[in-house]
Amino acid sequence: MTRSLLVRGMLAGIVAGLLVFALARWIGEPQVERAIVFEANMDLARGEAPAPEMVSRRIQKSVGLLTGTVVYGAAIGGIFGLIFAFAYGRTRISSPRALSALLAGMGFVLVPALKYPANPPSVGNPGTIGVRTSAFFLLIAFSIATMIFSIQIGRRLHSRLGVWNASLLAGAVFIVIMGAIAHFLPEFDEVPPGFPVTLMWRFRIAALEMQAVMWATLGLLFGWLTERDRTWRQL
Numbered sequence: 001m002t003r004s005l006l007v008r009g010m011l012a013g014i015v016a017g018l019l020v021f022a023l024a025r026w027i028g029e030p031q032v033e034r035a036i037v038f039e040a041n042m043d044l045a046r047g048e049a050p051a052p053e054m055v056s057r058r059i060q061k062s063v064g065l066l067t068g069t070v071v072y073g074a075a076i077g078g079i080f081g082l083i084f085a086f087a088y089g090r091t092r093i094s095s096p097r098a099l100s101a102l103l104a105g106m107g108f109v110l111v112p113a114l115k116y117p118a119n120p121p122s123v124g125n126p127g128t129i130g131v132r133t134s135a136f137f138l139l140i141a142f143s144i145a146t147m148i149f150s151i152q153i154g155r156r157l158h159s160r161l162g163v164w165n166a167s168l169l170a171g172a173v174f175i176v177i178m179g180a181i182a183h184f185l186p187e188f189d190e191v192p193p194g195f196p197v198t199l200m201w202r203f204r205i206a207a208l209e210m211q212a213v214m215w216a217t218l219g220l221l222f223g224w225l226t227e228r229d230r231t232w233r234q235l
Helices: 002-045 057-087 096-108 111-115 126-161 163-184 197-228 230-234
Strands: none
Touching: 002 057, 002 197, 057 096, 057 126, 057 197, 096 197, 111 126, 111 197, 126 163
């Protein structure tokens, strides 16, 4: 059953990745192009030649972007399927659709995107990319572990506090723990002087919208596919 949920999550993630690709081409790429122009102008102002492209922009915004969103969607979907397999039967939520929607909603509000929001080109020090990437994935790992821990707390307190109160307490535990963890992780303020604030804002809004599409598609499609699976009626 776990293998089936893993594969189902990856398939739902691939579909979500395709939708994110379409949205990224529509609302994300224009902001990336503006950021690249700003970076080129900064190089000219310093009298430096623009860095050579290892991969052309045509490839980056077509095949490269498609590959990235699909692979990312499949990876997130696989993790989502494993978390669903762990949570199902350990909560009072008996509907696969409802549990899938809840987990997707929690995934959307996970701390990594709040602590380390997406940055357009020319923002960020190349020398810290390794540290920034490690901190981002470390926060994802902490978020998943804390989510599982919170679900366990809510499950144990259902009989004593009731479903509603236990769920609220579990959510509060998640917020407090993740707030403390995020507080002690490093900050990165690497926005170059003169970078347009509106461009940064639009890029991050576009990234947030893409995340919303990713998690909404994943939660709804995975829940629908799981609900239709007859084997769940035997659990």
